[in-house]
Amino acid sequence: MPAERPQISDTPLSPFPIYVGSTPIIPGFGRGSTALGFPTANISPDSMSDLEVGVYFGYARLHPTRGETIEQYRVDGKSSVLLNHGANLKSKDLEILPMVMSLGYNPYFNNERKSCEVYIIHDFKDTFYGADMEIVICGWLRGELNYEGMEALKKDIQLDVDIGLKYLQKDAYVKCKNLFI
Known part of the structure:
Protein backbone atom coordinates (compact mmCIF):
# COMPACT_ATOMS: atom_id res chain seq x y z
CA MET A 1 0.00 0.00 0.00
CA PRO A 2 1.53 3.36 -1.02
CA ALA A 3 2.43 5.94 1.58
CA GLU A 4 -0.09 8.67 2.21
CA ARG A 5 1.01 11.99 0.81
CA PRO A 6 0.36 15.30 2.51
CA GLN A 7 -1.72 17.85 0.64
CA ILE A 8 0.72 19.62 -1.67
CA SER A 9 0.16 23.29 -2.35
CA ASP A 10 -0.02 24.66 -5.90
CA THR A 11 2.79 27.02 -4.84
CA PRO A 12 5.94 26.28 -2.82
CA LEU A 13 5.42 26.91 0.90
CA SER A 14 8.12 27.99 3.37
CA PRO A 15 10.86 26.86 3.75
CA PHE A 16 10.75 25.97 0.06
CA PRO A 17 12.25 26.45 -2.41
CA ILE A 18 15.69 25.61 -1.02
CA TYR A 19 18.78 26.01 -3.20
CA VAL A 20 21.65 23.59 -2.52
CA GLY A 21 24.84 24.76 -4.21
CA SER A 22 27.16 22.71 -6.35
CA THR A 23 28.32 19.55 -4.59
CA PRO A 24 30.18 16.47 -5.90
CA ILE A 25 28.33 13.30 -6.84
CA ILE A 26 29.64 10.36 -4.84
CA THR A 40 20.37 8.03 -8.24
CA ALA A 41 23.07 10.66 -7.99
CA ASN A 42 24.22 10.59 -4.38
CA ILE A 43 25.51 13.69 -2.63
CA SER A 44 26.56 14.39 0.93
CA PRO A 45 23.55 15.03 3.19
CA ASP A 46 25.61 17.44 5.32
CA SER A 47 24.33 20.58 3.57
CA MET A 48 20.73 19.55 4.32
CA SER A 49 21.00 18.89 8.04
CA ASP A 50 18.02 21.16 8.78
CA LEU A 51 15.65 19.09 6.63
CA GLU A 52 13.53 16.24 7.95
CA VAL A 53 14.26 12.79 6.59
CA GLY A 54 11.89 11.93 3.78
CA VAL A 55 11.21 12.34 0.09
CA TYR A 56 11.28 15.69 -1.71
CA PHE A 57 10.81 16.95 -5.27
CA GLY A 58 12.48 19.69 -7.27
CA TYR A 59 15.10 20.29 -9.93
CA ALA A 60 18.72 19.34 -10.50
CA ARG A 61 21.49 20.49 -12.82
CA LEU A 62 24.77 18.70 -13.48
CA HIS A 63 28.18 20.27 -14.08
CA PRO A 64 31.09 18.24 -15.49
CA THR A 65 34.34 18.75 -13.58
CA ARG A 66 37.97 18.34 -14.50
CA GLY A 67 39.82 15.30 -13.34
CA GLU A 68 41.29 12.00 -14.36
CA THR A 69 39.04 8.98 -14.51
CA ILE A 70 39.69 7.04 -11.32
CA GLU A 71 38.18 4.03 -9.60
CA GLN A 72 36.42 4.61 -6.27
CA TYR A 73 34.70 2.13 -3.99
CA ARG A 74 31.01 2.38 -3.19
CA VAL A 75 29.76 3.14 0.33
CA ASP A 76 29.61 -0.56 1.27
CA GLY A 77 33.11 -1.26 -0.08
CA LYS A 78 31.83 -4.28 -2.04
CA SER A 79 32.20 -2.83 -5.53
CA SER A 80 33.63 0.20 -7.26
CA VAL A 81 32.70 2.72 -9.94
CA LEU A 82 34.69 4.88 -12.32
CA LEU A 83 34.62 8.57 -11.53
CA ASN A 84 34.54 10.11 -15.01
CA HIS A 85 33.55 13.58 -13.72
CA GLY A 86 30.70 13.79 -16.24
CA ALA A 87 33.10 13.85 -19.19
CA ASN A 88 30.57 12.10 -21.46
CA LEU A 89 27.50 14.18 -20.62
CA LYS A 90 25.68 15.73 -23.58
CA SER A 91 24.19 19.24 -23.67
CA LYS A 92 20.65 17.89 -23.00
CA ASP A 93 22.03 16.19 -19.86
CA LEU A 94 23.19 19.58 -18.54
CA GLU A 95 19.77 21.24 -18.61
CA ILE A 96 17.74 21.92 -15.45
CA LEU A 97 15.93 18.61 -14.96
CA PRO A 98 13.16 17.39 -12.63
CA MET A 99 14.17 15.25 -9.68
CA VAL A 100 12.87 13.35 -6.68
CA MET A 101 15.19 13.08 -3.68
CA SER A 102 15.37 10.70 -0.73
CA LEU A 103 17.07 12.08 2.38
CA GLY A 104 17.50 9.70 5.27
CA TYR A 105 18.32 6.17 6.35
CA ASN A 106 16.31 4.01 3.92
CA PRO A 107 14.63 1.78 6.52
CA TYR A 108 13.91 -0.94 3.95
CA PHE A 109 17.68 -1.40 3.54
CA ASN A 110 18.52 -0.80 7.24
CA ASN A 111 21.08 1.92 6.50
CA GLU A 112 22.94 3.16 9.55
CA ARG A 113 24.31 6.23 7.80
CA LYS A 114 22.20 9.09 6.47
CA SER A 115 22.26 9.47 2.69
CA CYS A 116 20.96 11.84 0.06
CA GLU A 117 19.90 10.12 -3.17
CA VAL A 118 18.69 12.24 -6.07
CA TYR A 119 16.79 10.54 -8.87
CA ILE A 120 17.08 12.87 -11.86
CA ILE A 121 14.14 12.14 -14.13
CA HIS A 122 16.02 11.90 -17.41
CA ASP A 123 17.41 9.16 -19.66
CA PHE A 124 21.19 9.44 -19.26
CA LYS A 125 23.35 7.42 -21.65
CA ASP A 126 26.42 7.39 -19.39
CA THR A 127 27.40 7.70 -15.74
CA PHE A 128 28.61 10.95 -14.23
CA TYR A 129 30.21 10.03 -10.90
CA GLY A 130 32.50 12.84 -9.79
CA ALA A 131 30.57 15.56 -11.63
CA ASP A 132 29.01 18.33 -9.55
CA MET A 133 25.28 18.81 -9.05
CA GLU A 134 23.21 21.70 -7.75
CA ILE A 135 19.60 21.22 -6.72
CA VAL A 136 16.53 23.24 -5.86
CA ILE A 137 14.20 21.47 -3.45
CA CYS A 138 10.66 22.66 -4.17
CA GLY A 139 8.58 20.62 -1.75
CA TRP A 140 8.00 17.66 0.55
CA LEU A 141 6.33 14.46 -0.65
CA ARG A 142 6.40 12.09 2.34
CA GLY A 143 8.35 10.71 5.26
CA GLU A 144 10.58 7.64 5.20
CA LEU A 145 8.89 4.24 5.36
CA ASN A 146 9.77 0.61 5.62
CA TYR A 147 8.19 -1.75 3.08
CA GLU A 148 7.11 -5.37 3.11
CA GLY A 149 8.84 -6.01 -0.20
CA MET A 150 10.86 -4.54 -3.03
CA GLU A 151 7.84 -4.25 -5.35
CA ALA A 152 5.96 -2.10 -2.82
CA LEU A 153 9.01 0.17 -2.53
CA LYS A 154 9.31 0.48 -6.33
CA LYS A 155 5.61 1.33 -6.68
CA ASP A 156 5.89 4.03 -4.03
CA ILE A 157 8.98 5.53 -5.69
CA GLN A 158 7.11 5.63 -9.01
CA LEU A 159 4.21 7.39 -7.26
CA ASP A 160 6.71 9.92 -5.85
CA VAL A 161 8.00 10.54 -9.39
CA ASP A 162 4.49 10.92 -10.82
CA ILE A 163 3.40 13.37 -8.11
CA GLY A 164 6.65 15.33 -8.32
CA LEU A 165 6.35 15.70 -12.10
CA LYS A 166 2.73 16.81 -11.78
CA TYR A 167 3.60 19.66 -9.42
CA LEU A 168 6.79 20.66 -11.24
CA GLN A 169 4.62 21.52 -14.27
CA LYS A 170 2.76 24.20 -12.29
CA ASP A 171 3.92 27.77 -12.98
CA ALA A 172 4.85 28.53 -9.37
CA TYR A 173 7.18 25.50 -9.28
CA VAL A 174 8.62 26.16 -12.75
CA LYS A 175 9.73 29.57 -11.41
CA CYS A 176 11.95 27.74 -8.92
CA LYS A 177 14.33 27.10 -11.82
CA ASN A 178 15.31 30.77 -11.54
CA LEU A 179 17.24 29.95 -8.36
CA PHE A 180 19.96 28.18 -10.33
CA ILE A 181 23.02 30.38 -10.60
Whole structure:
Protein backbone atom coordinates (compact mmCIF):
# COMPACT_ATOMS: atom_id res chain seq x y z
CA MET A 1 0.00 0.00 0.00
CA PRO A 2 1.53 3.36 -1.02
CA ALA A 3 2.43 5.94 1.58
CA GLU A 4 -0.09 8.67 2.21
CA ARG A 5 1.01 11.99 0.81
CA PRO A 6 0.36 15.30 2.51
CA GLN A 7 -1.72 17.85 0.64
CA ILE A 8 0.72 19.62 -1.67
CA SER A 9 0.16 23.29 -2.35
CA ASP A 10 -0.02 24.66 -5.90
CA THR A 11 2.79 27.02 -4.84
CA PRO A 12 5.94 26.28 -2.82
CA LEU A 13 5.42 26.91 0.90
CA SER A 14 8.12 27.99 3.37
CA PRO A 15 10.86 26.86 3.75
CA PHE A 16 10.75 25.97 0.06
CA PRO A 17 12.25 26.45 -2.41
CA ILE A 18 15.69 25.61 -1.02
CA TYR A 19 18.78 26.01 -3.20
CA VAL A 20 21.65 23.59 -2.52
CA GLY A 21 24.84 24.76 -4.21
CA SER A 22 27.16 22.71 -6.35
CA THR A 23 28.32 19.55 -4.59
CA PRO A 24 30.18 16.47 -5.90
CA ILE A 25 28.33 13.30 -6.84
CA ILE A 26 29.64 10.36 -4.84
CA PRO A 27 29.19 6.59 -5.22
CA GLY A 28 26.33 5.17 -3.19
CA PHE A 29 25.34 1.53 -2.73
CA GLY A 30 24.38 0.99 -6.37
CA ARG A 31 20.87 -0.16 -5.45
CA GLY A 32 19.03 2.67 -7.20
CA SER A 33 20.02 1.51 -10.65
CA THR A 34 20.43 -2.22 -10.09
CA ALA A 35 17.71 -3.27 -7.62
CA LEU A 36 15.17 -0.49 -7.97
CA GLY A 37 15.39 0.78 -11.56
CA PHE A 38 15.72 4.38 -10.33
CA PRO A 39 19.41 5.32 -10.70
CA THR A 40 20.37 8.03 -8.24
CA ALA A 41 23.07 10.66 -7.99
CA ASN A 42 24.22 10.59 -4.38
CA ILE A 43 25.51 13.69 -2.63
CA SER A 44 26.56 14.39 0.93
CA PRO A 45 23.55 15.03 3.19
CA ASP A 46 25.61 17.44 5.32
CA SER A 47 24.33 20.58 3.57
CA MET A 48 20.73 19.55 4.32
CA SER A 49 21.00 18.89 8.04
CA ASP A 50 18.02 21.16 8.78
CA LEU A 51 15.65 19.09 6.63
CA GLU A 52 13.53 16.24 7.95
CA VAL A 53 14.26 12.79 6.59
CA GLY A 54 11.89 11.93 3.78
CA VAL A 55 11.21 12.34 0.09
CA TYR A 56 11.28 15.69 -1.71
CA PHE A 57 10.81 16.95 -5.27
CA GLY A 58 12.48 19.69 -7.27
CA TYR A 59 15.10 20.29 -9.93
CA ALA A 60 18.72 19.34 -10.50
CA ARG A 61 21.49 20.49 -12.82
CA LEU A 62 24.77 18.70 -13.48
CA HIS A 63 28.18 20.27 -14.08
CA PRO A 64 31.09 18.24 -15.49
CA THR A 65 34.34 18.75 -13.58
CA ARG A 66 37.97 18.34 -14.50
CA GLY A 67 39.82 15.30 -13.34
CA GLU A 68 41.29 12.00 -14.36
CA THR A 69 39.04 8.98 -14.51
CA ILE A 70 39.69 7.04 -11.32
CA GLU A 71 38.18 4.03 -9.60
CA GLN A 72 36.42 4.61 -6.27
CA TYR A 73 34.70 2.13 -3.99
CA ARG A 74 31.01 2.38 -3.19
CA VAL A 75 29.76 3.14 0.33
CA ASP A 76 29.61 -0.56 1.27
CA GLY A 77 33.11 -1.26 -0.08
CA LYS A 78 31.83 -4.28 -2.04
CA SER A 79 32.20 -2.83 -5.53
CA SER A 80 33.63 0.20 -7.26
CA VAL A 81 32.70 2.72 -9.94
CA LEU A 82 34.69 4.88 -12.32
CA LEU A 83 34.62 8.57 -11.53
CA ASN A 84 34.54 10.11 -15.01
CA HIS A 85 33.55 13.58 -13.72
CA GLY A 86 30.70 13.79 -16.24
CA ALA A 87 33.10 13.85 -19.19
CA ASN A 88 30.57 12.10 -21.46
CA LEU A 89 27.50 14.18 -20.62
CA LYS A 90 25.68 15.73 -23.58
CA SER A 91 24.19 19.24 -23.67
CA LYS A 92 20.65 17.89 -23.00
CA ASP A 93 22.03 16.19 -19.86
CA LEU A 94 23.19 19.58 -18.54
CA GLU A 95 19.77 21.24 -18.61
CA ILE A 96 17.74 21.92 -15.45
CA LEU A 97 15.93 18.61 -14.96
CA PRO A 98 13.16 17.39 -12.63
CA MET A 99 14.17 15.25 -9.68
CA VAL A 100 12.87 13.35 -6.68
CA MET A 101 15.19 13.08 -3.68
CA SER A 102 15.37 10.70 -0.73
CA LEU A 103 17.07 12.08 2.38
CA GLY A 104 17.50 9.70 5.27
CA TYR A 105 18.32 6.17 6.35
CA ASN A 106 16.31 4.01 3.92
CA PRO A 107 14.63 1.78 6.52
CA TYR A 108 13.91 -0.94 3.95
CA PHE A 109 17.68 -1.40 3.54
CA ASN A 110 18.52 -0.80 7.24
CA ASN A 111 21.08 1.92 6.50
CA GLU A 112 22.94 3.16 9.55
CA ARG A 113 24.31 6.23 7.80
CA LYS A 114 22.20 9.09 6.47
CA SER A 115 22.26 9.47 2.69
CA CYS A 116 20.96 11.84 0.06
CA GLU A 117 19.90 10.12 -3.17
CA VAL A 118 18.69 12.24 -6.07
CA TYR A 119 16.79 10.54 -8.87
CA ILE A 120 17.08 12.87 -11.86
CA ILE A 121 14.14 12.14 -14.13
CA HIS A 122 16.02 11.90 -17.41
CA ASP A 123 17.41 9.16 -19.66
CA PHE A 124 21.19 9.44 -19.26
CA LYS A 125 23.35 7.42 -21.65
CA ASP A 126 26.42 7.39 -19.39
CA THR A 127 27.40 7.70 -15.74
CA PHE A 128 28.61 10.95 -14.23
CA TYR A 129 30.21 10.03 -10.90
CA GLY A 130 32.50 12.84 -9.79
CA ALA A 131 30.57 15.56 -11.63
CA ASP A 132 29.01 18.33 -9.55
CA MET A 133 25.28 18.81 -9.05
CA GLU A 134 23.21 21.70 -7.75
CA ILE A 135 19.60 21.22 -6.72
CA VAL A 136 16.53 23.24 -5.86
CA ILE A 137 14.20 21.47 -3.45
CA CYS A 138 10.66 22.66 -4.17
CA GLY A 139 8.58 20.62 -1.75
CA TRP A 140 8.00 17.66 0.55
CA LEU A 141 6.33 14.46 -0.65
CA ARG A 142 6.40 12.09 2.34
CA GLY A 143 8.35 10.71 5.26
CA GLU A 144 10.58 7.64 5.20
CA LEU A 145 8.89 4.24 5.36
CA ASN A 146 9.77 0.61 5.62
CA TYR A 147 8.19 -1.75 3.08
CA GLU A 148 7.11 -5.37 3.11
CA GLY A 149 8.84 -6.01 -0.20
CA MET A 150 10.86 -4.54 -3.03
CA GLU A 151 7.84 -4.25 -5.35
CA ALA A 152 5.96 -2.10 -2.82
CA LEU A 153 9.01 0.17 -2.53
CA LYS A 154 9.31 0.48 -6.33
CA LYS A 155 5.61 1.33 -6.68
CA ASP A 156 5.89 4.03 -4.03
CA ILE A 157 8.98 5.53 -5.69
CA GLN A 158 7.11 5.63 -9.01
CA LEU A 159 4.21 7.39 -7.26
CA ASP A 160 6.71 9.92 -5.85
CA VAL A 161 8.00 10.54 -9.39
CA ASP A 162 4.49 10.92 -10.82
CA ILE A 163 3.40 13.37 -8.11
CA GLY A 164 6.65 15.33 -8.32
CA LEU A 165 6.35 15.70 -12.10
CA LYS A 166 2.73 16.81 -11.78
CA TYR A 167 3.60 19.66 -9.42
CA LEU A 168 6.79 20.66 -11.24
CA GLN A 169 4.62 21.52 -14.27
CA LYS A 170 2.76 24.20 -12.29
CA ASP A 171 3.92 27.77 -12.98
CA ALA A 172 4.85 28.53 -9.37
CA TYR A 173 7.18 25.50 -9.28
CA VAL A 174 8.62 26.16 -12.75
CA LYS A 175 9.73 29.57 -11.41
CA CYS A 176 11.95 27.74 -8.92
CA LYS A 177 14.33 27.10 -11.82
CA ASN A 178 15.31 30.77 -11.54
CA LEU A 179 17.24 29.95 -8.36
CA PHE A 180 19.96 28.18 -10.33
CA ILE A 181 23.02 30.38 -10.60
